[in-house]
Amino acid sequence: MRIVDIRETAVPLNSTLANSSIDFSEMTTSVVAVITDVKRSGKPVCGFAFNSTGRYACGAQMRARFIPRILKAPPDSLLDDAGNNFAPEKILAVMLQNEKSGGHSERSVGIGTIEVAVWDAVAKIADKPLHRLLAERFNGGKIAAKVFCYVGGGWYAPGKTTKDLQDEMRRHLNAGYTMVKMKVGGMPLADDLARVETVKSILPAGALLAVDANSKFDRAAALSYARGLEPFALRWFEEPCDPLDFALLAEIAGVYGPPLSTGENLFSTQDVENLVRFGGLKPERNDVIQIDPPQAYGIGQYARTLEMLKRHGWPRRCMFPHGGNQMSLAIAAGFGLGGAESYPGVFGDFGGFADDARIEDGFISLSDRPGIGFEGQARLNKIMRELVDN
Numbered sequence: 001m002r003i004v005d006i007r008e009t010a011v012p013l014n015s016t017l018a019n020s021s022i023d024f025s026e027m028t029t030s031v032v033a034v035i036t037d038v039k040r041s042g043k044p045v046c047g048f049a050f051n052s053t054g055r056y057a058c059g060a061q062m063r064a065r066f067i068p069r070i071l072k073a074p075p076d077s078l079l080d081d082a083g084n085n086f087a088p089e090k091i092l093a094v095m096l097q098n099e100k101s102g103g104h105s106e107r108s109v110g111i112g113t114i115e116v117a118v119w120d121a122v123a124k125i126a127d128k129p130l131h132r133l134l135a136e137r138f139n140g141g142k143i144a145a146k147v148f149c150y151v152g153g154g155w156y157a158p159g160k161t162t163k164d165l166q167d168e169m170r171r172h173l174n175a176g177y178t179m180v181k182m183k184v185g186g187m188p189l190a191d192d193l194a195r196v197e198t199v200k201s202i203l204p205a206g207a208l209l210a211v212d213a214n215s216k217f218d219r220a221a222a223l224s225y226a227r228g229l230e231p232f233a234l235r236w237f238e239e240p241c242d243p244l245d246f247a248l249l250a251e252i253a254g255v256y257g258p259p260l261s262t263g264e265n266l267f268s269t270q271d272v273e274n275l276v277r278f279g280g281l282k283p284e285r286n287d288v289i290q291i292d293p294p295q296a297y298g299i300g301q302y303a304r305t306l307e308m309l310k311r312h313g314w315p316r317r318c319m320f321p322h323g324g325n326q327m328s329l330a331i332a333a334g335f336g337l338g339g340a341e342s343y344p345g346v347f348g349d350f351g352g353f354a355d356d357a358r359i360e361d362g363f364i365s366l367s368d369r370p371g372i373g374f375e376g377q378a379r380l381n382k383i384m385r386e387l388v389d390n
Contacts, residue, residue, distance in 0.1 A: 011031055020185025085122050088119055091115065109267070129366065149363065166198060176358065178207050180210075182209070182211055185214060209232070236260060247278070267297070269301060
């Protein structure tokens, strides 16, 4: 049993959407295929992944360092102890050989994307959905049938009106979501507060609203927004400041009563430990940590991060992985996390879930497709298969 090849390509997202800090017009993502010599139905088993959204394609590091290290390793050294499947933790260790400590984001995205593709292959070889495999290994065999799922929206777009924003949120509610998230920070404070108010006004009883500032604010703006947003009793106020400014985050947490969230721009276990040590977040306030596992060394490292968070008193219900894709959904289900996010129809072929996925009362049911389940996304699966078939 061996890995025959690992291939990568960069694909543009083709999106004109914008948050408070960036737009996605130039954004690309790396798609990875891990090709094995294991056969199913006469075809090689291939694991797939992509590096989530919000970071550019990172194929140069993959091709120069991480892929060659895996392909040069003795094939038996990459297998589990029984020799029946690949061992993602061993493959991660091979990719990290000769890498200096620190500077995690320079390599964590490339490594994590390959590592998640390996997990896709491992689950397919085991003939299990990835969420089931992860539950067996990391969650005491507690296999979820469905997962809470909120929808991210409320983007800024040229010519978008308040009515357009309300119509967008109504579509999400009609699709079965019970929690929606919208962007703030791309307009003056008064205008943004008016946008939040107009979305709150259409939410039915029991529905929740969160806002995301995408790390836009300096101290003065962050505190002003905290004061302005507090009366809305939001589910959370996301990334109000620079993701590494733990002192400012702690100051905001000291004056803002409702929950806060952050973490999608942290790329190592140590970064996240510094967050919970110094950032002022509290699990008892239902604050949320939103690591993106494919961008943070992958699933095995995420498991170690969860163990660290457990030691600091953080339950898994406070974890909502960033991403809004099949990977984050499988991870949320497998580890028994608080929920997953969804980005339907906003990142080209890379947003959302399987074509037959349905949301009901805020929950998404899980499929039995082996692996991550990209094969249920026809357009994305076509992009991934072209890496192998061509």
